[in-house]
Ligand SMILES: [Fe+2]
């Protein structure tokens with residue numbers, strides 16, 4: 001039987017994954033408005049992935065017979081300082097997510113919930129990948145000093161995300 005403490009923490013994380021989706025969708029809208037179709041596409045895909053994360057936790061709670069409780073999602077920023085900043089903010093956001101997943105893992109360990117630990121192990125691996133993706137994009141942009149040509153080349157690459 002899953003503990004109430006863990007159910008509450010996972011419900012909070014469902015909310016945070018949806019908040020993440022909302023943030024990336026807003027970044028996508030910003031990129032559209034500034035004529036960067038590659039980053040707009042990339043961020044739309046990122047937003048979809050965050051909904052998948054929320055649904056993975058949703059399904060987990062349903063499977064263990066716990067109640068999913070959806071909460072309010074605060075509105076994200078609408079304007080962003082610039083192209084590179086969007087990716088720096090994304091990396092900072094993913095670092096917060098990583099520390100939240102680690103906290104969840106610690107709770108599951110304390111509660112000796114092996115099923116939750118198995119699901120959270122997937123999320124720990126996923127967070128390594130998420131941080132690496134944004135780190136690589138930032139490095140690519142900074143390598144050429146954030147010049148317009150580096151933005152153009154990066155944007156083409158981001159547009160190819162499947
Ligand atoms: Fe996520």
Ligand SMILES: [Fe+2]
Nearest residue numbers: 020094097130
């Ligand atoms: Fe993420």
